[in-house]
Amino acid sequence: MNEEIHTLSGAYALNALPLRELGEFEGHLSRCETCSIEVRGLRETAARLGAAVAEAPPRALKSRVMAQIAEVRQEPPQIEEEPAAEVVVPLRRGKGRWALALAAVSAAAAVSIGVVAVNEIRSRDASIEQTQSLLAAPDAVVRKVEMVGGGSATVVASESRRKVMFTSELPALDPSRTYQLWTIGGERIRSAGLVDGGGIRTATVELPAGTDHFGVTVEPAGGSQQPTTEPVMLAKVV
């Protein structure tokens, strides 16, 4: 256990970590069982500090909340990941790096089931097919990018296909946080959807014309209109 990072558990339980360290610590947390147990106890403790300052809100709040939830769709339960072993990925003949990239990306895509992608949960086959088709595009750009907090992401983008695919292992986040994908073109930053952490994730999203970067941030659950934190990953897509 890394003692230095481990001392952040208190600040983390109090939501007092600056964003730079938040991603790093959550990455560490997903690999450190002792730390998760400690954080759990400290969170319970912090919650009691909150309960100690209880104060009743106006009655009208309840009617507003009850009226609003009647119109808000709930997130479906998390889908269990299926074992990837049965999946046979037919690899096309490729040369050098391309073949390697394709193999790596397809293997990742094969286990990318738990993604809450932009609009739908894609089937495994569709995901692999899409990946292959994207890689086959004459203008496909493949980049391997470091993730803040460790690990790497593969980003495949094709201007002609107007698609960008992102795959990486994303550490589990606290339920009140989510990963959010962004396409960036000049000054314009557009949300490309939300992805939950907790395993290898793959998402294929539209690449609006003029996009030059693709990024991922950690945002409050439900996502943000514009990024509110430093990206955990940023890749050039041209």
Next chain:
Amino acid sequence: MGFVNDVVPLSVTGRSPELDELLTSVARGDETAFERLYDRLIASVFGLIRRVVRDRAQAEEVAQEVMVEVWRTAARFDPARGSAMSWVMTVAHRRAVDRVRSAQASSDREDRVARMGGEVAYDHVAETVTTRLEGERVRRCLDGLTELQRQAVTMAYYGGYSYPEVAGLLKVPLGTVKTRMRDGLVRLRDCMGVER
């Protein structure tokens, strides 16, 4: 059954299996369970948010966002990873902190206060003997901390400050603040008898 605010304050000690079950039912779309969960938790949720954001109208907005988020994302609650109370309070604290950190630049803040500040229909049911007793116990535990531990924990939790901000305000090194926050919480945990 109307919206009578039948607020039951949370117990500071012990985990409530009933709350965990309620939240699990909420994940399945049970609005009655949500209403009961609301009644049980709203005073804690609102009190915490109010302590962090201060402004009452903004606190109401954030509390509403929090409860709707609880409804929307209840499926993510995993009883094996903590109590329902801790889960909900974490969402509440995160949202409150996000609000104060982003609202520092917001210029429409005063406008909003002026627009919504007139509402005065408060409910005092929650101010029961129980709340005062539980609050008393937490305060006793806080008194058991060193001055620096207590300041570090309360400035972060009730003030919404990040640990580097706390270090700056208290003029102590970053590393010291980090360890005081952890030591302070560990001592509180043991004092309150929180299950691990």
